[in-house]
Amino acid sequence: MENRKPLSIIKIGGNIIDDASELSQFLSDFSKIQGHKILVHGGGKSATRTAKSIGLIPQMIDGRRITDANMLDVVVMVYAGQINKNIVAQLQANDTNAIGFSGADGNLIQSEKRNHPIIDYGFVGDVQKVNTPLLQTLISSGIVPVFCAITHDKKGQLLNTNADTIASELAIALSEVFEVTLNYCFEKPGVLYDAKDDSSVIEKMNQELYAKLKSEKAIHSGMIPKLDNCFNSLSKGVQKIKIGHHKMLKNTNAIHTSIEL
Amino acid sequence: MENRKPLSIIKIGGNIIDDASELSQFLSDFSKIQGHKILVHGGGKSATRTAKSIGLIPQMIDGRRITDANMLDVVVMVYAGQINKNIVAQLQANDTNAIGFSGADGNLIQSEKRNHPIIDYGFVGDVQKVNTPLLQTLISSGIVPVFCAITHDKKGQLLNTNADTIASELAIALSEVFEVTLNYCFEKPGVLYDAKDDSSVIEKMNQELYAKLKSEKAIHSGMIPKLDNCFNSLSKGVQKIKIGHHKMLKNTNAIHTSIEL
Numbered sequence: 001m002e003n004r005k006p007l008s009i010i011k012i013g014g015n016i017i018d019d020a021s022e023l024s025q026f027l028s029d030f031s032k033i034q035g036h037k038i039l040v041h042g043g044g045k046s047a048t049r050t051a052k053s054i055g056l057i058p059q060m061i062d063g064r065r066i067t068d069a070n071m072l073d074v075v076v077m078v079y080a081g082q083i084n085k086n087i088v089a090q091l092q093a094n095d096t097n098a099i100g101f102s103g104a105d106g107n108l109i110q111s112e113k114r115n116h117p118i119i120d121y122g123f124v125g126d127v128q129k130v131n132t133p134l135l136q137t138l139i140s141s142g143i144v145p146v147f148c149a150i151t152h153d154k155k156g157q158l159l160n161t162n163a164d165t166i167a168s169e170l171a172i173a174l175s176e177v178f179e180v181t182l183n184y185c186f187e188k189p190g191v192l193y194d195a196k197d198d199s200s201v202i203e204k205m206n207q208e209l210y211a212k213l214k215s216e217k218a219i220h221s222g223m224i225p226k227l228d229n230c231f232n233s234l235s236k237g238v239q240k241i242k243i244g245h246h247k248m249l250k251n252t253n254a255i256h257t258s259i260e261l
Numbered sequence: 262m263e264n265r266k267p268l269s270i271i272k273i274g275g276n277i278i279d280d281a282s283e284l285s286q287f288l289s290d291f292s293k294i295q296g297h298k299i300l301v302h303g304g305g306k307s308a309t310r311t312a313k314s315i316g317l318i319p320q321m322i323d324g325r326r327i328t329d330a331n332m333l334d335v336v337v338m339v340y341a342g343q344i345n346k347n348i349v350a351q352l353q354a355n356d357t358n359a360i361g362f363s364g365a366d367g368n369l370i371q372s373e374k375r376n377h378p379i380i381d382y383g384f385v386g387d388v389q390k391v392n393t394p395l396l397q398t399l400i401s402s403g404i405v406p407v408f409c410a411i412t413h414d415k416k417g418q419l420l421n422t423n424a425d426t427i428a429s430e431l432a433i434a435l436s437e438v439f440e441v442t443l444n445y446c447f448e449k450p451g452v453l454y455d456a457k458d459d460s461s462v463i464e465k466m467n468q469e470l471y472a473k474l475k476s477e478k479a480i481h482s483g484m485i486p487k488l489d490n491c492f493n494s495l496s497k498g499v500q501k502i503k504i505g506h507h508k509m510l511k512n513t514n515a516i517h518t519s520i521e522l
Contacts, residue, residue, distance in 0.1 A: 050338075053315045073343060077311075081342020082334060085411060085419055089365040093417035099366040104350040106360045106404065141398070143367065150346065156354035158346055 007139065007178035008033055011040040011167035015187040016246060017083055018045050024090065026185075029250045031094035036139050036178065038170060039098070040147045041087060042163035047078040062221065067122040067160040075160050076102075079148040088146055098144045103127075103151030104158060106134050109166065111151035111159050125151045125159025127166065130173035139178075168229040168238075175237035182238055184226060185246040190257035191227070193218060201244075205259050207231055230259045268400065268439035269294055272301040272428035276448040277507060278344055279306050285351065287446075290511045292355035297400050297439065299431060300359070301408045302348060303424035308332075308339040323482065328383040328421040336421050337363075340409040349407055359405045364388075364412030365419060367395050370427065372412035372420050386412045386420025388427065391434035400439075429490040429499075436498035443499055445487060446507040451518035452488070454479060462505075466520050468492055491520045 010030065016022050030039060048058050051074045059066040067075065084100040091098035103109030103125075111125030138145060147170070149163035164184065171182040190201035193213075202209070210227055213219045219227065230241045242248060244256025271291065277283050291300060309319050312335045320327040328336065345361040352359035364370025364386075372386030399406060408431070410424035425445065432443040451462035454474075463470070471488055474480045480488065491502045503509060505517025 050315075054311075055314075076346050077338035077342040079342070080346045081338040081340070085337050085341045085363050085365055088363070089413040089419050090417045092365055092368050092413060092415055097367060099360075100363070102346050102349070102361070104346055104353055104359075104361075106358060107353050137402070152350040152353060154353055156351045158350050 004177065004179045005036060007036040007038065007174055007180050008183060009038045009040065009167055009171050009174070009180060010183045010185060010246075010249065011042075011163060012185045012246065013042045013163070013187075014045045016185065017041060017043050023087075026246050027087065027090045028094055029246065031091060031096040033249060038139070038145045038147065038174075039087070039091075040149075040163055040167040040170065041079075041083060042149055043079050043083045046083060047075045050074050050078050050082075061119055061121075066120075067124050069123065072123040072158060072160060076150055076158055080150050084146060084148040091144065091146065096144050097142055098146045099138070100146045100148065102148055102158070103161070103166075106138075107131050107152075107154060108135060108145075109147075109151045109161075109169065110154050111161055113153060113157065113159060123157065123159050125153065125161045127151065127161060127169040130169055132173045132176060135170075135174065136177050139174075162225070164226050164229050168233040171233050171238045172236040175239065180238050181240040181242070182230075182233060183249065184230075184241070184243045185249070186243070188245065189255050190244045191219070191223065195220065201255050202257050203255065205243075205257050207261060227259070231261065234259065234261050265438065265440045266297060268297040268299070268435055268441050269444060270299045270301065270428055270432050270435070270441060271444045271446060271507075271510065272303075272424060273446045273507065274303045274424070274448075275306045277446065278302060278304050284348075287507050288348065288351045289355055290507065292352060292357040294510060299400070299406045299408065299435075300348070300352075301410070301424055301428040301431065302340075302344060303410055304340050304344045307344060308336045311335050311339050311343075322380055322382075327381075328385050330384065333384040333419060333421060337411055337419055341411050345407060345409040352405065352407065357405050358403055359407045360399070361407045361409065363409055363419070364422070364427075367399075368392050368413075368415060369396060369406075370408075370412045370422070370430070371415050372422055374414060374418065374420060384418065384420050386414065386422045388412060388422060388430040391430055393434045393437060396431075396435065397438050400435075423486070425487050425490050429494040432494050432499045433497040436500065441499050442501040442503070443491075443494060444510060445491075445502070445504045446510070447504070449506065450509075450516050451505045452480070452484065456481065462516050463518050464516065466504075466518050468522060488520070492522065495520065495522050 193200040241259040248256040349361040454461040502520040509517040
């Protein structure tokens, strides 16, 4: 067998980012994770707040933001500027040698503007290509990449891209050269049988159970693209996927959902 | 003598950034410059516009922005987000493998919050240390760094930093390992004898002439820190400094000011 080094990819969402003390605790825990690692962050609420303060009205369809030119400007400012650079500065304070990236930087994540037959999503990108060799070089030299959810089309256009998708596309691409564990952190302890009951964590989720829960409508809208991403990533070579509260990173015995094919 | 490779450091200001077609032309010209290079950008007017749109009133003392917590948030969003990522995306479209950086990324530029006896500049940083080894590795592997004027204190705090100073501190640090030419691009063809007459370019400026023109008040406020930076950089090992319109980068015969000790 090959002797690939382990790589942890960790995706955090708006709930951690919007809570300064929670974020600070998470970044301290993240800094203590041994070995190669990548952080991917979203940041939905903060962008919405900034958009409102300059008079824009955010539009969503099926949980996806419609990104017109003004909204793209806001998400680039908030995700790639405010959130990304504050996370990097805090990681540096924790002696983690982080570099913040959008997909445009080093052409690390190239995407294509979404061309949907019915809905015009605006400046939204679907990932086409990850620059694996450059990422591998950076990671192997001890850099901890911190990705915001902005990509580009290599023709000069920045594009808003789903952060879960970025995490899974990075995981798929890098599984060629690393043994990748993908961790989706959110406010819940895992995927729940009953959304109202935090003690109802599904500890092992596979495709059969997923199909069953979808048909029973026990799994609802926001979780569907997340789990689709997971099964897609596993089928393309990602070693292991975990979904849960970020405390699962610090305490490996903490309850969470493991996804398997 | 050592066999150091040439490195061009080019600083552009708000006048180019605020004019989309001028910026696009500049980035195309910049992409054609042979050899190793770094771009440093300011972006004052754009930050002021964004600050006003969310109801902040920008304050300036002696041409330097007073940066309170809200204004820091705006400059981080605009400089490190909006401007930096748009420049990087355009350079990538020109097949230049740019990566955008703040000083926090890779701990590339560490600074100290300014402690002034009279004026509280707020979250403004004075450069203390450049991470020369990491920058040298990146540049030597073909990356073109694009720096915005944001640094950090390595304790988690981002700091607003003068872009001219960033350019000169990078030039000084990198002159240990490269033969550095520092180019300050602005809207004029060079340093002028008569600020109202664009044909009055001083083609060669040295310390003696600078002292004379300062005493005659022919050189005014904004130009003084710029020239102070230049003489400081030359005294610390930078090979060559040019001040002029960015067309001097494309046409080496174009009139400009050369600074020498």
